[in-house]
Amino acid sequence: MKSQMLIGAASSGSGKTTFTLGLLHVLKKRGCRVQPFKCGPDYIDTQYHTMVAGCASVNLDTWLASEDHVKQLYARYGAEADVCVTEGVMGLFDGYDGMHGSSAEIACLLHIPVILVLNARSMAYSAAPILYGYKHFNPAVHIAGVVFNQVAGESHYSYLQQACKDVGVECLGYLPRRSAIEIPSRHLGLTLDEKFRFDAFTDRIATLIEEFVDVDRLLQLASVPLEETNSAQTDHLRANPEKACEANITIDKNNGAVSEKSSMRIAVARDEAFNFTYCENIRKLEALGEIIYFSPMRDSLLPAAADLVYLPGGYPEFFLEEISENDSMLYSIASYIKAGGKLLAECGGMMYLCHSIIGINGVGYPMVGALKQDATMKGMKLHLGYRKLNYNGMALRGHEFHYSHVNNSLPSETTMYNAKGMATNTAFIRYKNAIASYAHLYWGEQNILDLWK
Known part of the structure; x- marks a missing residue:
């Protein structure tokens, strides 16, 4: 068992990247070994995951790759982590053909729960039917809880809590409206330049998450088994890397194959x-x-x-x-x-x-x-x-x-x-x-x- 989650949303611009980066920062501060992943073909968000987590973020995409390949990647990279955090793409069910290629498909394929990030800037109790739809639309997609973004304050949050209670979706907290955690963009993803201090930016998000989100409960709800796919031969070589070096071989994380370099x-x-x-x-x-x-x-x-x-x-x-x-x-x-x-x-x-x-x-x-x-x-x-x-x-x-x-x-x-x-x-x-x-x-x-x- 280990904490694994997919950070999904109802649409792009809901705050998935903001919340993912802040959560990765929180987990690193706690001393966790965290492995980030990204649904879809985005080659920019993965760079920022890597900067926060300290290890390479891996794309999981069922259009670019086979389902077996995606499962093998997730199992291998996730095996050595304490927590696996996968950022979704677009809306949870948005794929290249209906649900195919969507974040929801990845969640089902890998049997990982979804933490929904919902932009509440222009809604209150109306969050209830939205959450009801996401909870019941596809029973194979497990919505473990929700974090609200762009919340005006405690009064606003109370309506959102009531919506969660009436629908039966656990409310894990919220991110308040703060201009200091709005992500600047350049074409797609974040901008990194001399004026943008990335570490300070993610630290600001992490501070708000620690104050307003129940991270312990989130990790508890996201604790599920990690499927293993490593072969015995590759396990032995990974445990004894000097043997691989002596033999001038490399371990391919795609499929566990060992080949001459x-x-x-x-x-x-x-x-x-x-x-x-x-x-x-x-x-x-x-x-x-x-x-x-x-x-x-x-x-x-x-x-x-x-x-x-x-x-x-x-x-x-x-x-x-x-x-x-x-x-x-x-x-x-x-x-x-x-x-x-x-x-x-x-x-x-x-x-x-x-x-x-x-x-x-x-x-x-x-x-x-x-x-x-x-x-x-x-x-x-x-x-x-x-x-x-x-x-x-x-x-x-x-x-x-x-x-x-x-x-x-x-x-x-x-x-x-x-x-x-x-x-x-x-x-x-x-x-x-x-x-x-x-x-x-x-x-x-x-x-x-x-x-x-």
Whole structure:
């Protein structure tokens, strides 16, 4: 038995992220080993979970991955934790097809209770029918309790308590209205800059949770068994990591498999401009060889003798001058591609490979120039959704989220489809051995090297 919960809500903007970050902070202050997870394809919230919890947050997504894979991830990462906290996505039952792909589906799949965060800013006793609906809509989804957000005070809270009592949903407390815990946003998720002190921000939320939420009762209600999936062989090696090192093998957290580790050198971009990655993608790269991180903003050259370069997405549009002025890195990457080096670029990474990126100010900034097209932030429009494609015999899935677009787009190697099976105009580009797309791919169950076979 251990405390496990999914933080769900009736809709986006209800306070899931605020409450999750504050709760993670409270648990860390108590000395708990806490493992965060995130429902869905979000690669930003996981970064903030990681900063608070001190360990990597893991995506759980039944569109990107199989149900078995999701269960294995949850069991393996959760096994060593005292508390598992999963932040939901959108409204509790919102999926790509009805409930499919929703937070509720994850809660059912993993048999974990839901703590509902309900925005009470413009309601009082009317919370009762909402809670009644969430409690009874699907009996397989266990609503263990509710925390109210944006509560005006004790008088307001008394109406909400009465609503819970009449419906039979346990009321665990509330977060009062405070401008100091409102999350600033940049496209999607939190903004981290010099003016935003993240530790102080989460500490403010934690202080309010400790004052107004019954955390002990929450943990008690969320105490359920954790299903185990580890194989005996992997258990032995995890318990004796020196044995794995001696044998030059790696333990794959995706499925418990033990495989030989090659001598590949994999260069992964990681700095303020490029950081949108999935935890399991990085783990799969670690299983293939040695990862060397580098910064396109500050390093002068690619890591020497790289066998594969990975340019993930991020916020290049906010660092155009720094990226564009690093001529030696631009030349290093262009030369690597020209020589036939294997490279995968996603979203912001794909923009970086273009001839230029045109900023919001209308100014064009020279980039690598390997892809003879221009990315632009002018006329910003949200492009969002799941994507699937077939290439080189691989069936791949991913997620697209960006406001930029490409002028004079290069032809696509294959067609990408959305979750409904409809063709999209998202290009999947290949130039020599450089593969680039707006889609953030998930390869937690695959060998990404098969793209180049």
